[in-house]
Amino acid sequence: MSTTARTALDLADDGEPLAELRRIREAQRALARAEAEQVRRARAREHSWQAIAAALEISKQAAHKRYGRR
Template identity: 50%
Template sequence: MLDDTGRTLVGDAGSRDPIDALRAIRAQRHELDRAEALAVRRARNANASWQLIALALEVSRQAVHKKYGGSRRKD
């Protein structure tokens, strides 16, 4: 279920202005990345294996572990 922000972003992604649409898509991607990271953290806290998380995300265990499992990179 989308909140008001999610509905706005989805609507903006269909804008006739391609720049507005691109900005909305970028914002959606950012929100989805944050939601995925939170869900992965919650799954790990609930003792889900990297393999089970990878299956849910339809990626390899190595990919999900590389993205979420190691120490955070310094940017």
């Protein structure tokens, strides 16, 4: 488990559960936006879908389906 995930779980034990769930969901959305931006930057620099998929640890098809033609 990553340090960030562990930290989020540790913090969730101290706060009100619904507020913590909202905070975690907001963080997930921010990470998704950051990931999409980096994929756009990688494509602009002519990195292949295969290279992007490897960095994301998903298949080339999954990367293209998620981020292609946006």
